Amino acid sequence: MKVTVKLFAALRQQVGSGELSKEIEEGSTVEQLWDFLREESPQLPDMKGSLLYAVNRNYVTRDHVLQDQDEVVFVPPVSGG
Amino acid sequence: MKVTVKLFAALRQQVGSGELSKEIEEGSTVEQLWDFLREESPQLPDMKGSLLYAVNRNYVTRDHVLQDQDEVVFVPPVSGG
Amino acid sequence: MGGPEAGAIATFIGTARNYNEGRNVTLLEYEAYPEMAEQELRRLGQEAMGQWDLCRMAIVHRVGPVHIGEASVVIAVSSGHRQDAFAACRFAIEEIKKRVPIWKKEVFEGGEVWIGTQSGQAFSPPSRK
Amino acid sequence: MGGPEAGAIATFIGTARNYNEGRNVTLLEYEAYPEMAEQELRRLGQEAMGQWDLCRMAIVHRVGPVHIGEASVVIAVSSGHRQDAFAACRFAIEEIKKRVPIWKKEVFEGGEVWIGTQSGQAFSPPSRK
Numbered sequence A, B: 001m002k003v004t005v006k007l008f009a010a011l012r013q014q015v016g017s018g019e020l021s022k023e024i025e026e027g028s029t030v031e032q033l034w035d036f037l038r039e040e041s042p043q044l045p046d047m048k049g050s051l052l053y054a055v056n057r058n059y060v061t062r063d064h065v066l067q068d069q070d071e072v073v074f075v076p077p078v079s080g081g
Numbered sequence C, D: 001m002g003g004p005e006a007g008a009i010a011t012f013i014g015t016a017r018n019y020n021e022g023r024n025v026t027l028l029e030y031e032a033y034p035e036m037a038e039q040e041l042r043r044l045g046q047e048a049m050g051q052w053d054l055c056r057m058a059i060v061h062r063v064g065p066v067h068i069g070e071a072s073v074v075i076a077v078s079s080g081h082r083q084d085a086f087a088a089c090r091f092a093i094e095e096i097k098k099r100v101p102i103w104k105k106e107v108f109e110g111g112e113v114w115i116g117t118q119s120g121q122a123f124s125p126p127s128r129k
Helices: A009-017 A030-040 B010-016 B030-040 C034-051 C082-099 D033-053 D082-097
Strands: A002-006 A019-023 A054-055 A058-060 A071-075 B002-006 B019-023 B053-054 B058-060 B071-075 C006-017 C021-034 C054-061 C062-066 C072-081 C102-106 C113-114 D008-015 D023-032 D054-060 D065-067 D071-079 D103-110 D111-116
Touching: A009 D103, A009 D111, A019 A030, A030 A054, A030 A071, B002 B030, B002 C113, B010 C102, B010 C113, B019 B030, B019 D082, C006 C082, C006 D082, C034 C054, C054 C082, C072 C082, C082 D008, C082 D082, C082 D103, D008 D082, D033 D054, D033 D082, D054 D082, D065 D111, D071 D082
Parallel strands: A002 A071, B002 B071
Antiparallel strands: A002 A019, A054 A058, A054 A071, B002 B019, B053 B058, B053 B071, C006 C072, C006 D008, C021 C062, C021 C102, C054 C072, C102 C113, D008 D071, D023 D065, D023 D103, D054 D071, D103 D111
16 A cells, blocks of 8 residues: 655655655554665664654554555654744 | 822822822821821721832832821722733 | 844733623723832833843833723733743733732723722732832 | 733744854744644644633744744734733643644754754654644
């Protein structure tokens, strides 16, 4: 199945793209997708401890299971305001 | 000796004047001046418990001894803002 | 109020409400002991500047009639970090309500009353200076 | 923001400072995940309306370049009583900084950095929803 990954801020710059389309296995969690992405793009920092996960514009826990066509965003610490 | 009493808000309306000139005895305290004023103008409420005293534009305690030419204000509970 | 070294501006505006303690208010009227009010405002501003790390602070209070919906008081504070601006802004309005010699008369349907001096009402006077 | 039933308006303005953690900052640049940022702002507004007795609330956050001295975020809250406006205004900026997906890049003399994602810096992530 296929999901869309959107990248922002530091992550967007590190990967060099704001949007990726990823083929993943059924039953994958959002955390597994992040691990998968880091294998592909080793320039991504090891920042699991400070990362939040958003699926379809809502925060989810790391063990959230992805569905086909999900929009996934790895949210580095926000710094608005 | 002589002091000036300025009255504001409810007190001004109750006395019907914003400024009074008062002859007082040497050694009088600001609280004694209030008592004296209430004898003269019984329409003034018994509000010692909530009154503040200001002499020459500074808050003072009730036992503050007045000097000639002092400007005295009896400050009912303020309600600015 | 801002400036290159400011990261935060907090403001407070007090406005005239049409309702207070069961009364339909139609107008407010403020009266001040002007020389002392200005001095106390300046003083509390200095106290705030000493207590928090502020860039600038301004306070304006109206006297005379203030119609419903209009502002009676405006406080603005800028600082490097937001905590200071918030705290000082809050401090300013609380101190104004405790010690700055300004009084509000509420005109409502059927009467008027000086707020703070109704007979029978209990007050906690500010600590005397 | 005001209105006949409002007695208080509290506002907060975040402005771009020329100095942060030893760096002479020359420009800020904000980037957002716009759809989710708007949704989170709306959500935190609703939470504030449920938690305090408010009349109105508005939040604006800029994206793109923000020059030194300019505002990056404006929050305005009106309420019958000042405690509610202050508390909700404070809540809004704290929540924005915790959970609204907006990021700030600081451009300074000699470099630039995304705030919040510097390596080696410790973060306390917001509670997951």
